[in-house]
Amino acid sequence: MVSGTAIITNEAGLHLKPAARFCEEALKFDSTITFTFGNMTANAKSVLSVLSACVKKGDEIEIVCNGSDEQEALDSLCRVIREGLGNEE
Numbered sequence: 001m002v003s004g005t006a007i008i009t010n011e012a013g014l015h016l017k018p019a020a021r022f023c024e025e026a027l028k029f030d031s032t033i034t035f036t037f038g039n040m041t042a043n044a045k046s047v048l049s050v051l052s053a054c055v056k057k058g059d060e061i062e063i064v065c066n067g068s069d070e071q072e073a074l075d076s077l078c079r080v081i082r083e084g085l086g087n088e089e
Helices: 016-026 047-052 070-082
Strands: 002-007 032-037 040-043 060-066
Touching: 002 070, 016 047, 016 070, 040 047, 060 070
Parallel strands: none
Antiparallel strands: 002 060, 032 040, 032 060
């Protein structure tokens, strides 16, 4: 199991399009991927779960990956967050 933190930088936070992009990236990996925000734990592979966390711009989440490709998954998710989750600016 590996974990890391990331700060959401895109204007919309983890709302519909960015949440879909986040889940799309998570679904590329076999590992179980969750994230925590406040007292909520969300399944990174479920758009509804990600949306229910109500993560906004500037919020910090902790991503937890567990499985055969856990480090690759963590690195990839942190990268797409840094890149803005497909935010067209």
